[in-house]
Amino acid sequence: xxxxxxxxxPSLLRNFDILGLGLLTTALASLEYVLEEGYRWGWLDDPxxxxxxxxxxxxxxxxxxxxxxHPNPVVDFRVLQNRTFAIATLFIFVTGFGLFGxxxxxxxxxxxxxxxxxxxxxxxxxxxxxxxxxxxxLIAKLSRKIDSRLxxxxxxxxxxxxxxxxxxxxxxxxxxxxxWPQFLRGFSIxxxxxxxxxxxxxxxxxxxxxxxxxxFNTMRNLGGAIGIASINTWLNSGTNLHWLRxxxxxxxxxxxxxxWLTDVTAHIHEALADPAMATNRAIAVLAxxxxxxxxxxxxxxxxxxxxxxxxxxxxxVPLIKRPAKPIQATTTEAH
Numbered sequence: 562x563x564x565x566x567x568x569x570x571p572s573l574l575r576n577f578d579i580l581g582l583g584l585l586t587t588a589l590a591s592l593e594y595v596l597e598e599g600y601r602w603g604w605l606d607d608p609x610x611x612x613x614x615x616x617x618x619x620x621x622x623x624x625x626x627x628x629x630x631h632p633n634p635v636v637d638f639r640v641l642q643n644r645t646f647a648i649a650t651l652f653i654f655v656t657g658f659g660l661f662g663x664x665x666x667x668x669x670x671x672x673x674x675x676x677x678x679x680x681x682x683x684x685x686x687x688x689x690x691x692x693x694x695x696x697x698x699l700i701a702k703l704s705r706k707i708d709s710r711l712x713x714x715x716x717x718x719x720x721x722x723x724x725x726x727x728x729x730x731x732x733x734x735x736x737x738x739x740x741w742p743q744f745l746r747g748f749s750i751x752x753x754x755x756x757x758x759x760x761x762x763x764x765x766x767x768x769x770x771x772x773x774x775x776x777f778n779t780m781r782n783l784g785g786a787i788g789i790a791s792i793n794t795w796l797n798s799g800t801n802l803h804w805l806r807x808x809x810x811x812x813x814x815x816x817x818x819x820x821w822l823t824d825v826t827a828h829i830h831e832a833l834a835d836p837a838m839a840t841n842r843a844i845a846v847l848a849x850x851x852x853x854x855x856x857x858x859x860x861x862x863x864x865x866x867x868x869x870x871x872x873x874x875x876x877x878v879p880l881i882k883r884p885a886k887p888i889q890a891t892t893t894e895a896h
Contacts, residue, residue: 576633584624585635589783591617596790600797636779637772640765648881649761650777652713654784655874656753659720659867661785662792663746664689667727667739669796670860674732674853685736692747700751709756714878716752719745721871728865732857760881792863799859800852807851822847 591613598610605611628634641647667686671677677685703712723746727739758777765773811818825843826836 578627578631578633578635581624581627581631581635584620584627588617588621588624589786591620593786593790596787597793600794634772636776637769638776640769640773640776643764645764645881646761646773646777648877649757649764650780651877652717652753652757652874653761653777654780655717655870656720656750656757657781657784658788658791659724659871660750660754660781660788662788662863662867663724665789666792666796666860666863667743670730670857671736674857674860675735677736681736685739686743688740688744689747689750692744693751696748696751700748700755704755704759709760710878710881712752712756713760713881714875716749716754716756717871717875717878719749720753721868723749724864724868724871728861728868730857730861730864732853788867792867795863795866796856796859799862800856803855803858804852807855811847811851 595610595613595617599607602610605614624636625638628636628638641650664686668682671682671685700712723742726742726745730738761777762770762774822840822843825846826839829839829842
């Protein structure tokens with residue numbers, strides 16, 4: 562039966578909803594631009610961002626309206642009438658947010674703050690993939706024997722805990738401090754994805770499985786796209802906020818600051834004959850260090866926000882029902 566479900570159906574092309582696809586593309590493309598560029602241009606204060614926000618909202622609304630009425634929609638939202646599927650889809654959206662967001666934010670930190678190259682970044686973050694490979698057989702077995710709701714609860718909690726363990730991040734971290742939190746995150750990712758996939762697709766009838774699977778995976782990818790865009794916004798706004806706060810603390814006249822500037826200026830003056838230039842260079846060094854620490858604090862804030870998001874998702878677990886006939890083969894769908 563699973564083979565027949567996975568078989569292509571060329572007849573669907575005869576009644577393909579091209580207009581719906583255009584609306585979906587317009588809505589998502591506009592939304593992505595707004596999320597990526599909104600902070601840079603002052604959000605709705607910028608006419609272009611405002612117009613694209615309206616375009617995304619209108620196109621998205623029209624797409625949902627058309628999908629609910631078209632006999633062969635691009636995305637079948639009617640399957641969301643199933644409460645188990647709807648909540649499991651929300652779980653996978655949150656998981657996609659954290660999965661893609663964490664994969665994005667840590668290499669970005671290592672590149673911007675630690676100055677790692679591509680090879681060093683790969684060596685620093687490989688433990689997540691290692692944990693996923695090693696734990697996949699175990700989690701596949703657990704998903705057949707343990708209530709999926711318990712597995713998802715454990716996954717969400719461990720994911721939140723792994724992110725929280727990285728919130729003390731500093732500019733001095735070399736990547737070794739990330740090994741075990743990332744290993745735990747790799748394990749918890751599968752605890753979220755596999756049970757949620759089984760619950761979601763196991764709760765819909767076989768004739769709607771294809772469309773349900775498409776919506777399920779779309780929500781995971783959409784969560785990732787929104788997650789990356791949101792993280793960029795948090796990093797930009799957080800860096801500026803911490804920069805201003807650090808500047809307030811670095812007021813002229815503080816003995817520690819005056820001593821540091823004097824020492825650095827004297828050191829630079831050994832290589833530069835111009836005292837004024839040496840002073841300017843010392844101030845530039847201070848500004849660079851301040852900006853680096855502000856950015857580091859913003860990365861910590863982003864990790865903390867993601868951990869809270871995963872903990873909040875635990876509130877939805879009691880609302881979901883375990884499917885009567887979980888679909889074992891769908892565990893590969895999440896990959």
